[in-house]
Amino acid sequence: MVSRCRECDVRDDDWAEPDESEEDWRMYDFYSDTKTKPTPEMRQVVLDCGVGDEQKDEDPTTTELCSRVASLLGKEAAVFLPSGTMCNEIAINVHTRPGDEVICERSSHVVNFEAGGPSALSGVMINAMDGQYGIFDEDQLRTAIRPASRYAPKSALVCVEQTANMGGGSIWPLERLRAVSAVAKEAGLATHMDGARLMNAAVKTEVSAADHADGYDTVWIDFTKGLGAPVGAVLAGSNEFIAQAWRVKQRMGGAMRQSGIVASMCLYALEHHVDRLADDHALAADLGARIADLSLVERVLPVATNIVIFDMAAEAPAAAELARALAADDIQVGAFGERRVRVVTHLDVTPESGDVLMERLSHHLDA
Numbered sequence: 373m374v375s376r377c378r379e380c381d382v383r384d385d386d387w388a389e390p391d392e393s394e395e396d397w398r399m400y401d402f403y404s405d406t407k408t409k410p411t412p413e414m415r416q417v418v419l420d421c422g423v424g425d426e427q428k429d430e431d432p433t434t435t436e437l438c439s440r441v442a443s444l445l446g447k448e449a450a451v452f453l454p455s456g457t458m459c460n461e462i463a464i465n466v467h468t469r470p471g472d473e474v475i476c477e478r479s480s481h482v483v484n485f486e487a488g489g490p491s492a493l494s495g496v497m498i499n500a501m502d503g504q505y506g507i508f509d510e511d512q513l514r515t516a517i518r519p520a521s522r523y524a525p526k527s528a529l530v531c532v533e534q535t536a537n538m539g540g541g542s543i544w545p546l547e548r549l550r551a552v553s554a555v556a557k558e559a560g561l562a563t564h565m566d567g568a569r570l571m572n573a574a575v576k577t578e579v580s581a582a583d584h585a586d587g588y589d590t591v592w593i594d595f596t597k598g599l600g601a602p603v604g605a606v607l608a609g610s611n612e613f614i615a616q617a618w619r620v621k622q623r624m625g626g627a628m629r630q631s632g633i634v635a636s637m638c639l640y641a642l643e644h645h646v647d648r649l650a651d652d653h654a655l656a657a658d659l660g661a662r663i664a665d666l667s668l669v670e671r672v673l674p675v676a677t678n679i680v681i682f683d684m685a686a687e688a689p690a691a692a693e694l695a696r697a698l699a700a701d702d703i704q705v706g707a708f709g710e711r712r713v714r715v716v717t718h719l720d721v722t723p724e725s726g727d728v729l730m731e732r733l734s735h736h737l738d739a
């Protein structure tokens with residue numbers, strides 16, 4: 373049995389490998405969609421993929437992946453990167469100059485989970501706005517953009533997150549995305565979309581990823597979330613932007629060699645793991661409805677995609693305590709704050725594992 377949960381407070385240093393079979397372990401890990409392990413079929417494609425030196429544009433599989441993603445996102449070009457975090461940080465670096473200001477929603481990944489990257493790597497300030505479920509509107513943006521002044525930082529870039537992770541996997545409506553980018557453009561700001569879970573939004577809304585990203589100068593998708601690949605994200609934009617992004621990638625040591633080994637699994641994910649995101653959404657909706665019925669649950673954020681975030685009443689155990697108690701039964705959930713818990717559905721969990729989660733949640737949260 374696993375004796376500890378992976379983490380209860382967004383730390384990465386407390387990980388115990390399971391000593392039970394991998395199969396059992398995967399079934400109950402609702403901590404994040406980053407926890408998926410490559411399927412046997414996905415692993416198989418590595419054997420036959422073409423490889424070369426990626427830094428010299430000689431890796432055919434990576435080149436194919438970038439061109440597929442550029443066209444999926446409606447952009448001219450794209451670059452393969454090890455992680456979504458690097459996509460955000462490189463985009464910020466290219467779009468800004470030290471002393472500039474980046475406007476984001478307060479709960480966003482850029483603000484909370486990138487180790488202060490925007491200030492450390494690009495010397496920019498963050499103007500964090502309070503949205504609803506991770507989503508702000510064009511009026512808030514208009515107010516946040518600073519008039520040009522020799523005293524003030526320059527508002528240079530607006531970032532949005534589609535879907536908004538800590539907003540409960542909420543989906544920015546298309547009209548809102550367009551209105552926000554129009555205000556940004558009118559004021560001369562660049563626009564960037566963190567698309568870690570953009571494909572979830574595309575599947576749920578049946579609107580193409582390119583349409584979601586229209587009006588955004590740069591956008592990326594992550595292969596290590598619901599798409600189930602082990603490594604990789606692709607950042608897309610204009611030819612000129614990608615040329616600059618490549619320089620920053622090189623500077624940060626992100627250039628790779630025979631990256632087709634991992635890019636092949638990303639291509640497999642694009643072909644086989646997009647449509648099935650609808651299953652994750654259905655399971656999350658079901659779990660969200662059942663969690664809302666537990667007597668010690670105060671509220672469940674609206675469930676739009678594959679993320680269920682809920683707040684517990686004062687009489688309930690603290691979130692970290694609940695996460696630890698569940699971990700004793702080999703069930704992983706995320707504790708974010710004193711009373712807030714996150715449950716994420718993905719490729720490696722099933723309705724049956726959802727039933728097991730619900731049985732244990734009922735035990736702790738139904739008085």
Ligand SMILES: Cc1ncc(COP(=O)(O)O)c(C=O)c1O
Pocket residue numbers: 406454455456457458481482533535536537566568569594596605
């Ligand atoms: C919304 C969002 N953006 C960015 C990232 C970072 O992606 P990566 O883990 O690939 O660095 C994550 C990761 O969970 C995320 O949820």
